[in-house]
Amino acid sequence: MSDVTADTLRYSDLPPVMATPNYLTHGRTLGSWLTATDHKRIGLLYAFSITIFFFIGSIAIAIDRLDLLTPAADLVSDDTYNKLFTLHGIVMVWFFLIPSIPATFGNFFLPLMIGAKDVAFPRLNLTSWYLFIIGACFTVACIVAGGVDTGWTFYTPYSSQYSHSYVAAAAAGVFITGFSSILTGLNFIATTHMLRAPGMSWFRLPLFVWSMYTTSAVMILATPVLAITLFLMTAERLFDIPIFDPSQGGDPLLFQHLFWFYSHPAVYIMILPAMGLISEVFTCFARRRVFGYAAMVYALTAIAVIGFFVWGHHMFVAGESPFANLVFSFLSFIVAVPSAIKVFNWTATLYRGQITFESPMLYALGFLWLFTVGGLTGLFLATIPIDIHVTDTYFVVAHFHYIMVGGTVSAFFAGLHYWWPKITGRLYHEAWARFAALLMFFGFNLTFFPQFIMGYAGMPRRYHAYAPEFQIFHVLSTAGAAVLGAAYLMPVGYLIWSAFYGDRAGANPWQATGLEWQTDSPPPKDNFRAPPVITAAPYEYHTAEEGPPSHERGLHNVQGTAG
């Protein structure tokens, strides 16, 4: 069956059937969207929601960043400053980053990539989105009522006893949204197990699907811990039930252990999907089989598993025992190994490729640089004597922004540009997209690289006023943020324009091998015109023997065909 090659049959060779309504034109009312069980529409509902939250979170931190231009606290009040960075953290972590790639591209493409009609539980999928929206309503209500000032970490006893802001409302929003994560994870795992098309064996799964699978496992296992942690904190705050209050036998460090037992794996919920997505982009634009497919799968799995055992590295100076510190330090070094392997494998995938530099590839190359810097600075933080000095400074802020914004958000944009023709059926303006990608990379580095330096010099995070010697770094950082902001706004313009006026994309504009490209753009409601059959491993951009041709853009073998 593997003799079905590009030469014999390729989807795009089939005559277009324009009369079939696609998923966008299947129903045009608002009601048809709000009751949609189609995974593609739910993916777009999420995309719309998280875009709003992305800009809310960005505006919040933009005001703080502007305030930081001068050492004095002069633009907003202390409380407002604190509420804005708290809002930024809560919104960006739980209402943008956690759902970003899984809930949008995962929802849209996981079933397409494994040849399924939909996810395993379509109505549950819609429920997830509504839970997300209900949680979001609590968060918005909290903002409107006056905000919350605990930082996104909700540390006790500040959150449970001392804060005079709307802590319970914010925690309720996060608590409810957590169930949305859990149900999405459950849905993805069930989908991957039950709905793979004939021939789609586990080791033929595209790496994006593997990343969704491992992310889902982390979501299901870790998120309940967050729920119980916030529940206990809220119980202490509202009903004086002493759980963490040390004057009544509780322990504030218990809160930190519970919180980071979720929140460190949550970092992997944010970065694993990015790793999977980048693998799709690198292979497509290098026209090369992914280097070390099995190693990539094992690395994803290893990160997901070991990621559960490193949470204590957030608490080296909190009062953890020295031996526990040592153990968590060791495990943190270990968890860096599979990440390093992925970086090497992506690099090796470029070797002897036939590389082009369309905008998704530019974002992916940006990801590679930013993720590597973010990962390497993680080694500094795993080294206890250095962490003692730089924890709770801007060094940490820079580190996790390199991973989460430089890594995950770059990957999100890579995916957005890679799959936009499939989602909308239209092509965006490539020159604008490349310019935005370069601007984003430049703006990001200008914003966050100075933060490494001032962090090592001792600038603490979450400071409204600061010592004057740090000003030069803050000025650079604020200037970078302005560039970054412009770079984030540009795609909003040219992508929306393209959705209405862009050229028709055709089924497979990148000549990619994945199954999602072997159907119309935009896909029909049921994804494929006929049940697909999978005949090959992913990423067969060239024959195993010969490597990619140096001039032609053609592909050797698509993963499967519809019908």
Added chain:
Amino acid sequence: MDLGNLFVEASRGAAEVDTDFLILLLISLLILTLVVTLVLVFAIRYRRGSPAKRGLLPSFMSHEFEIGWTAATAFLFIFIFWWLVAPPRLAGSPQTPALQIQIYAKQWMWKVEHPNGAREINTLHLPLNTPVHLVMTSQDVIHSFYVPAFRVKHDVLPERVSVLDFYPTQTGTFHLFCAEYCGTDHSQMTGDIIVMRPEDYAHWREVQPQSDTLAAEGEALFHSLGCSGCHDPASPVHAPDLRGVYGQSVPLQDGRHVVADDAYIRDCILMPQLNVPAGYPPIMPSFANVVDDSQIERLIAYIRSLRPGQELPK
């Protein structure tokens, strides 16, 4: 603006942290250079349409090659751990008698008490080249005592004693920051660490308004709270004699032995049933709702000051 002063190393150990940092920076730059160079070379050499040879991967890029770089990476990371993390953590540093200073953190200030009772707020005067042992507690939320020039930081928690040891090696004024977010004026919870030559420090301390020393205040509390009613050696109640007990190993009823340090004495005052000494009835009441943190510090200071067999005033 003096950027040269940003990275001042003003304590023993600060230079080691910076050396560790530079070692890691060097390793990271090597890895980053390797990755970036390879990506750039590949991107140019294997751009679409270039005449470079494609075809099969060379035979050395096999499965063993992957195992090789995995093993190499794992070895490198574990080596860094072994080299930079393990030794300073495992080696217990023998402390010469250190200058012990009490730190009370509260929203949003640092309160300091020197051994002779001298007090200051948001300023900490220290003698040069003298080991310093901070005994810190918070009166409300979690704070963090951070002196970038010393490369030291430790969180300060309520109802818990945190200690921090360092050794200033340079005179001058250095930043003290609260590094754990603690509410509205978190960024104003800062202060100055002023390191002086020892004779200047002694002089400074002498001219501070004198109050009773901690131990003397503790002694007054020891009597006013009724501790002496049982713990006085002449008392008819069978309670441990506390003279000379500080720092000793105490056998407990359940067979354990504990060292009578600050934390132990604190537990004994607040939760007396937790660690009952062998041979004594568990009759001591808890003082949890009677004494506050600063009183406990004074009681501990008094108990620490008692010598074995010392004559106690009636």
